[in-house]
Amino acid sequence: MEKKNSILANYIDMMLPAVESELKRALLPVRMAELAGLFQMCAYHLGWEGEGAGAEARGKRIRPLLLLLTTAAAGGNWENALPAAAAVELVHNFSLIHDDIEDNSPTRRGRPTVWQKWGIAQAINTGDAMFTLAHLSVLRLGESTSSASVLQSAQILQTTCLRLTQGQYLDISYEARGDLNLDAYWSMVSGKTAALLSTCAELGSLIANASEQRQEAFRDFGHSLGLAFQAQDDLLGIWGDSALTGKSTEGDLLTGKKSLPVLYGLSQQAAFAHRWEQGRISAEEVPVLAEQLKAEGALDYTQTVVEELTVQALHALEHARPQGEAGQALHELAEKLLTRRY
Amino acid sequence: MEKKNSILANYIDMMLPAVESELKRALLPVRMAELAGLFQMCAYHLGWEGEGAGAEARGKRIRPLLLLLTTAAAGGNWENALPAAAAVELVHNFSLIHDDIEDNSPTRRGRPTVWQKWGIAQAINTGDAMFTLAHLSVLRLGESTSSASVLQSAQILQTTCLRLTQGQYLDISYEARGDLNLDAYWSMVSGKTAALLSTCAELGSLIANASEQRQEAFRDFGHSLGLAFQAQDDLLGIWGDSALTGKSTEGDLLTGKKSLPVLYGLSQQAAFAHRWEQGRISAEEVPVLAEQLKAEGALDYTQTVVEELTVQALHALEHARPQGEAGQALHELAEKLLTRRY
Numbered sequence: 001m002e003k004k005n006s007i008l009a010n011y012i013d014m015m016l017p018a019v020e021s022e023l024k025r026a027l028l029p030v031r032m033a034e035l036a037g038l039f040q041m042c043a044y045h046l047g048w049e050g051e052g053a054g055a056e057a058r059g060k061r062i063r064p065l066l067l068l069l070t071t072a073a074a075g076g077n078w079e080n081a082l083p084a085a086a087a088v089e090l091v092h093n094f095s096l097i098h099d100d101i102e103d104n105s106p107t108r109r110g111r112p113t114v115w116q117k118w119g120i121a122q123a124i125n126t127g128d129a130m131f132t133l134a135h136l137s138v139l140r141l142g143e144s145t146s147s148a149s150v151l152q153s154a155q156i157l158q159t160t161c162l163r164l165t166q167g168q169y170l171d172i173s174y175e176a177r178g179d180l181n182l183d184a185y186w187s188m189v190s191g192k193t194a195a196l197l198s199t200c201a202e203l204g205s206l207i208a209n210a211s212e213q214r215q216e217a218f219r220d221f222g223h224s225l226g227l228a229f230q231a232q233d234d235l236l237g238i239w240g241d242s243a244l245t246g247k248s249t250e251g252d253l254l255t256g257k258k259s260l261p262v263l264y265g266l267s268q269q270a271a272f273a274h275r276w277e278q279g280r281i282s283a284e285e286v287p288v289l290a291e292q293l294k295a296e297g298a299l300d301y302t303q304t305v306v307e308e309l310t311v312q313a314l315h316a317l318e319h320a321r322p323q324g325e326a327g328q329a330l331h332e333l334a335e336k337l338l339t340r341r342y
Numbered sequence: 343m344e345k346k347n348s349i350l351a352n353y354i355d356m357m358l359p360a361v362e363s364e365l366k367r368a369l370l371p372v373r374m375a376e377l378a379g380l381f382q383m384c385a386y387h388l389g390w391e392g393e394g395a396g397a398e399a400r401g402k403r404i405r406p407l408l409l410l411l412t413t414a415a416a417g418g419n420w421e422n423a424l425p426a427a428a429a430v431e432l433v434h435n436f437s438l439i440h441d442d443i444e445d446n447s448p449t450r451r452g453r454p455t456v457w458q459k460w461g462i463a464q465a466i467n468t469g470d471a472m473f474t475l476a477h478l479s480v481l482r483l484g485e486s487t488s489s490a491s492v493l494q495s496a497q498i499l500q501t502t503c504l505r506l507t508q509g510q511y512l513d514i515s516y517e518a519r520g521d522l523n524l525d526a527y528w529s530m531v532s533g534k535t536a537a538l539l540s541t542c543a544e545l546g547s548l549i550a551n552a553s554e555q556r557q558e559a560f561r562d563f564g565h566s567l568g569l570a571f572q573a574q575d576d577l578l579g580i581w582g583d584s585a586l587t588g589k590s591t592e593g594d595l596l597t598g599k600k601s602l603p604v605l606y607g608l609s610q611q612a613a614f615a616h617r618w619e620q621g622r623i624s625a626e627e628v629p630v631l632a633e634q635l636k637a638e639g640a641l642d643y644t645q646t647v648v649e650e651l652t653v654q655a656l657h658a659l660e661h662a663r664p665q666g667e668a669g670q671a672l673h674e675l676a677e678k679l680l681t682r683r684y
Binding site: 029030034035037038098101102103119120121122124125126127128129131132133135136139142147148150151154155158159161162164165166168169170172173176187 | 371372376377379380440443444445461462463464466467468469470471473474475477478481484489490492493496497500501503504506507508510511512514515518529
């Protein structure tokens with residue numbers, strides 16, 4: 001993310017180190033000599049340790065950032081929300097560890113996935129441990145929040161985890177049956193991506209003691225942002241720099257992922273769809289097919305979808321009346337996420 | 343379990359149907375047309391549906407039974423504890439679904455495992471869904487219990503789940519390195535089996551509003567019971583009827599599981615250990631090697647361990663002052679579990 005001279009950048013500089021500290025605190029229960037290997041797998045996946053560790057390997061920590069900014073923009077003290085921020089990042093990462101096994105993905109953020117390095121058995125179990133640590137982290141909200149709010153937060157996060165597994169069930173099923181279409185796409189993406197981003201905004205405002213109406217507006221903001229984010233991700237998975245070079249093993253045309261532009265292309269039943277139905281696309285074909293898909297209108301279509309969803313997100317945000325500089329930073333975050341080019 | 347003419351049998355007849363109903367209630371969130379396959383996998387694993395469904399396929403539901411009996415024996419209303427009873431059974435079954443993948447086990451309770459039928463991807467995700475449903479079930483305790491008790495219950499259950507994953511980490515690691523010994527065995531089993539049984543007794547007494555001291559005694563009871571239960575399981579895994587026939591694919595000598603008697607045998611460095619070190623044991627060799635292991639003292643040793651742990655368990659139970667008929671049923675449960683022959 002472009003960081004210079006922005007309110008968002010100042011918040012990022014302030015909040016992300018606190019998030020890393022809180023994540024480390026959340027992982028303390030596996031930080032013992034007997035469990036050194038378990039901690040190592042978690043720390044590797046979180047980008048702290050091992051080959052290729054560092055900022056790139058950590059991902060952008062968008063979810064905790066969204067949660068903490070929402071707390072501040074709803075008039076609360078963002079530091080009270082840190083246990084929830086760590087929890088959503090751990091839930092996200094637990095699901096990535098398991099998704100990588102389920103999707104048979106050898107790499108993630110340019111590094112070998114946990115199952116590639118340590119085998120499927122340890123990777124499943126490490127995901128389970130991280131899932132549990134996430135929920136234990138949420139329960140620590142009790143140090144600065146009422147029991148009722150902690151319970152509500154736990155309930156919201158668990159319900160979201162259920163939606164993640166429901167979305168993933170649909171994803172695996174469509175993958176196996178090959179019958180994913182545009183309608184089903186949104187149902188799946190609502191579970192797989194939007195549910196957790198929506199929950200970040202909801203939890204952030206709940207912890208700030210915002211009114212229910214305002215919590216709902218923040219939740220809607222997160223939901224539309226999540227859908228837009230996924231559509232933009234799908235766009236970059238085909239026309240982003242690393243996907244187009246053909247060198248990346250993660251480009252969506254190469255892996256055969258039925259992303260939004262691909263589904264649009266298939267619905268056109270033209271040259272792109274014809275080639276797709278003939279089987280796996282090779283690295284050499286990627287640039288030509290990306291161009292073909294664009295010519296059939298898939299890039300325009302996806303861009304329009306991203307823009308519409310962004311308008312919806314910003315509209316919901318306006319409704320939530322975000323306060324002060326944190327409110328401005330939330331605006332900035334939404335705009336940055338949805339105009340990113342990588 | 344022998345059921346006739348016993349107080350325990352009456353409780354089983356009363357409680358288990360309520361447990362099944364509560365489990366069905368816990369699974370409602372995946373009972374929709376769009377998620378039919380996800381519900382089907384859960385229902386199959388729980389023994390409700392599919393080939394071979396029925397009492398045998400369900401397992402004994404020991405954990406919810408222990409929890410509910412403890413609530414009653416601590417002077418509470420066991421029906422209030424049903425959401426927690428469903429939760430511990432779901433946690434147990436989630437861990438079985440994942441363990442079966444991690445251990446590469448093709449069958450469980452005489453039926454193909456979930457991953458064998460639906461593949462690894464769906465099985466991982468189904469386990470994740472069941473894990474989440476377990477925690478959502480615990481949060482439903484709030485319908486009849488104070489927020490503080492619900493939070494404490496959620497905390498206890500999550501901490502136990504963490505111990506399960508810690509135990510499983512050790513199990514997989516020892517499996518890979520081949521250096522499990524008797525000391526490490528107890529550490530692993532404390533996490534893998536005793537932690538959840540201990541939690542059943544603790545949660546049961548917490549929901550009954552028992553004093554902390556009494557909760558601790560019930561927890562100790564569950565812990566010793568869990569260790570004894572595992573040791574007895576290990577005994578039956580070698581000298582139980584189905585293990586000895588050599589027809590079962592689940593006998594521990596055949597699968598090469600380093601159970602308590604095997605570890606004892608290895609520590610003797612005699613004929614059994616010599617044969618073990620030469621590689622996989624065939625179905626034909628099983629009866630002879632089981633006899634050899636017995637001759638080297640492993641059966642006596644394991645029986646003594648089971649008896650000692652049972653005495654410890656019953657001692658802790660006495661300390662917990664269980665009340666009325668439910669108290670007697672708890673005694674009976676402990677004795678039945680530890681003298682079972684199958």
